[in-house]
Amino acid sequence: MARNFKKNRPLAIVKHALAAIVLVAAGNAFAQSGAAAYPTKPVKLVVGFAAGGPTDVVARAFADHASKALGQPFIIDNKPGAGTVIAAQAVAIAPADGYTLLFGATNHTMIPALYQGRVKFDAMKSFRPLCTVAGSPTVLVVAPNLPVKTLADYQAKARAEPGRVTAGTAGVGSSGHFATEVFARAQGLQLNHVPYKGAAPVVTDLMGGQLDSSFATLGSVLPQIQSGKLRALAVGEPQRSALVPDVPTFAEAGGGNYAADVWYGVLAPAGLPESIAQALERTAADFAKSSSAAEKLRGMGMEAESVCGNAFATRVAREVTTYSQIAKALDLKAD
Structure with missing residues (x-):
């Protein structure tokens, strides 16, 4: 029996090696299919304002679209207060797995200006900006x-x-x-x-x-x-708004190159896997392009927009810098 075992040992080693390769391949395939299947459970969309406000209304419209597009419920979690700091904090410390997201607005980029180091997260580094979906x-x-x-x-x-x-x-x-x-x-x-x-x-x-x-x-x-x-x-836009076409831009009216708007969009905790980020960005971009979203947004005095990925991150960084400079000059601080 011992002689037979030694004689067949090379074959046994080959079989074990093949089995290991199959297991690794299966594991990789499972991981890839898991990423591709995102989401596999409900996704929480945290909003830093009370129900019924502009940010909440846009968030609910996006959540409805995302639920249908991705096959899992996107649930609104309203956490109002402290200038959206409470909501941002909740998302900043959440796992970067795509199941807790922040539906924010321009107020997010004002946090560093108003709280000046008093919060436990970084408005830029703690988040991955995904896409804006609307602007006013x-x-x-x-x-x-x-x-x-x-x-x-x-x-x-x-x-x-x-x-x-x-x-x-x-x-x-x-x-x-x-x-x-x-x-x-x-x-x-x-x-x-x-x-x-x-x-x-x-x-x-x-x-x-x-x-x-x-x-x-x-x-x-x-x-x-x-x-x-x-x-x-x-x-305050580079071009006239289709919602008030008779109102000139500041540039047309002699106000220089002044422009100011409020964005509404989706951010995730920093470290979000690329495959999940891409899935969410596609979903957000599709929402902004949809005729139903455009109609709903126009009714609220907003326009659909889609600024994603690096472009959105650059916008966030620029606004953080601008608002911080203004707050410092005016000595603005949150209570």
Whole structure:
């Protein structure tokens, strides 16, 4: 028996080697099929705002599309508070496996400016920006009783009465606040910033004439512009918005190359596998291209857009730098 074993030993070694190769190949195939099958369970989409707001509404529209496209539920998890820091923190410390994602907005790039090292994550390094899916330009609107009809009129009034023309925003450090300060600094104007607790009271006081102006997201004031209750002087995009085609850009109206908009998009924890990132980017890009998404977004004063991968990461980095510089110059800090 011993002689037979020794005689057949080379054959046994070959069989064991072949078996090992088969097992490795099977393991690789399983891993590849697992990556290709993503997702295999529900995906959590964390939103840093309460239900019903613009970011939440866009997130739900994207989640519905992604659920159908990828075959697993995309579940909205609202974590409002602290200027979206709570939501961002939850995603930053989550496993980078594609099952916890952040549906964020421009506010994400304001975190370093306002919290200046007081958070436990990095707004850039802790995340992998995947794709934007929608955007809403900033539009300068004025009260119906303000005696200005053009951007040139507005600037002339602000220069003639330094610190008298009021500009309302949704709060200190909000996207509207930064948009206001960027324009004022570029044009050498002294505007009287009036912070509110949200966009709705800004619109109410504008229509009532208690407030002069606001650098607002188009989505927050589109119905009032269309009904004539507010006057739009300029839109902060390189080209005119299809939603308000009669409103000139700031460049056309004499406001230089000023542009400001709010983006809405998907970010993942840093270290997300490339195959999963590509699947999510394709899904987000397809959502932005869909006619149903475009129609829904237009109804909210937004436009579909798709900025993905490195281009999105570059945009995030640029905004972080810009907002940090402005916050430092104005000594802005979150409470």
